[in-house]
Amino acid sequence: MNHFTALADVPDLALLLERAAECKRTPNAWSSLGRGRTLGMVFFNPSLRTRVSAHRAATLLGIDVVSMSPGSDTWLLETRDGVVMDGAAAEHIREAAAVLGRYVDILGIRSFAQLTNRDEDYAETILERFVACAGVPVISLESATRHPLQSLADMLTIEHFKRTSRPRVVLSWAPHPKALPQAVPNSFAEWAIAMGYELVITHPPGYELDERFTAGATITHDQDAAFDGADFVYAKNWSSYHDYGKILCQDMRWQITPEKMARTRNAYFMHCLPIRRNMIASDAVLDSPSSIIIEQAANRVPAAQAVLRTILEAQ
Numbered sequence: 001m002n003h004f005t006a007l008a009d010v011p012d013l014a015l016l017l018e019r020a021a022e023c024k025r026t027p028n029a030w031s032s033l034g035r036g037r038t039l040g041m042v043f044f045n046p047s048l049r050t051r052v053s054a055h056r057a058a059t060l061l062g063i064d065v066v067s068m069s070p071g072s073d074t075w076l077l078e079t080r081d082g083v084v085m086d087g088a089a090a091e092h093i094r095e096a097a098a099v100l101g102r103y104v105d106i107l108g109i110r111s112f113a114q115l116t117n118r119d120e121d122y123a124e125t126i127l128e129r130f131v132a133c134a135g136v137p138v139i140s141l142e143s144a145t146r147h148p149l150q151s152l153a154d155m156l157t158i159e160h161f162k163r164t165s166r167p168r169v170v171l172s173w174a175p176h177p178k179a180l181p182q183a184v185p186n187s188f189a190e191w192a193i194a195m196g197y198e199l200v201i202t203h204p205p206g207y208e209l210d211e212r213f214t215a216g217a218t219i220t221h222d223q224d225a226a227f228d229g230a231d232f233v234y235a236k237n238w239s240s241y242h243d244y245g246k247i248l249c250q251d252m253r254w255q256i257t258p259e260k261m262a263r264t265r266n267a268y269f270m271h272c273l274p275i276r277r278n279m280i281a282s283d284a285v286l287d288s289p290s291s292i293i294i295e296q297a298a299n300r301v302p303a304a305q306a307v308l309r310t311i312l313e314a315q
C-alpha cells in the first residue's frame with residue numbers, strides 16, 4: 001500500500017483489519033519500525049480524534065510527527081491554477097506540497113468539502129494535488145468525499161462487537177443544525193458493503209447519497225422499518241448530495257431515541273464523533289450500555305497504526 005485515500009488503495013481489506021487488531025492487542029510491538037521517519041499532518045479543518053489518534057499511532061511506531069494548519073500556523077494556500085495571487089493566500093499548494101514532500105516521509109491531509117460546488121468537492125482538488133506533487137505516500141485524514149481512517153476504525157469496532165457473521169448494520173441520517181459533508185456516510189457505506197454486512201441506509205427524502213458509494217445497500221425513508229432487527233445503528237447527519245450542500249430537513253423525529261433503539265436486536269449505537277447531544281441522539285442513548293462510541297473512537301489509534309505500519313513495511 002502506498003497511499004491511503006480510499007478503500008481502493010487497500011490491496012487486502014481483511015489483512016488490514018487483521019493488522020489493526022494486532023496493533024490493538026500489542027501496540028508496542030513495532031516501536032522501532034518508523035525510527036528516523038517523519039509524518040507531516042496538514043489540517044485545513046479542525047480535528048480532535050484524527051489529529052491525536054494519528055499522532056499517537058505514529059509515536060507508537062517510533063515516527064516523528066509535525067502538524068500544521070494552513071492559514072493559522074502556516075501560510076494560507078492558493079489551490080487554483082493560473083490565478084494572480086494578489087489575495088490572502090501567500091503560497092501555492094504546488095510548492096507547499098512539493099516542499100513538504102522533501103521534509104517528511106508520509107503526509108496526512110484533512111480537507112473537508114466546501115459544500116458549494118459538488119464537482120469541485122468530488123474532484124478532491126486538495127488531496128489529489130498533494131498526491132500529485134508531494135512525492136511521498138499520502139493518507140487522508142478526511143477529505144471532501146471520504147474518511148477512510150474512520151471507516152477502518154468503524155469496521156474494527158463492528159468486527160469486535162458483532163454477534164452474527166453478517167450483522168444488519170443501519171446507517172441512519174439524524175438531524176443537525178448545520179450543513180455537513182457526505183464524507184463519513186459515503187465512506188462507511190463503501191466499507192460496510194465491502195465487508196459483506198447487510199447495510200440498510202435510512203434518511204428523509206432528498207438525502208440520497210452518491211450511488212457510487214451505496215450500490216448494494218438497501219435504502220429506505222422508513223426509519224422504523226430500518227431499525228427492525230438491526231445489530232448496529234450508525235447515526236450521522238449529512239447534507240443533500242443531489243441538492244448539493246443543502247439542509248432539506250430538520251425533523252427532530254429522526255433523532256435516535258431509546259424508543260427507536262428498542263425496535264432493534266439490542267443494537268449497538270455508533271457515531272464517528274463529535275456528536276451534538278439531543279440533536280443526533282438523545283442523552284439516554286449516548287449514556288446507555290448499548291453505546292460504543294468511546295470504544296469506536298479508541299479504535300482510531302490501532303486503525304491509524306495499521307495504516308502507517310502497512311505503508312512503512314511496503315517501502
Ligand code: CP
Nearest residue numbers: 047048049050272273
Ligand atoms: N471522527 C473524527 O474524524 O473526529 P475529528 O473530526 O475530531 O478528527
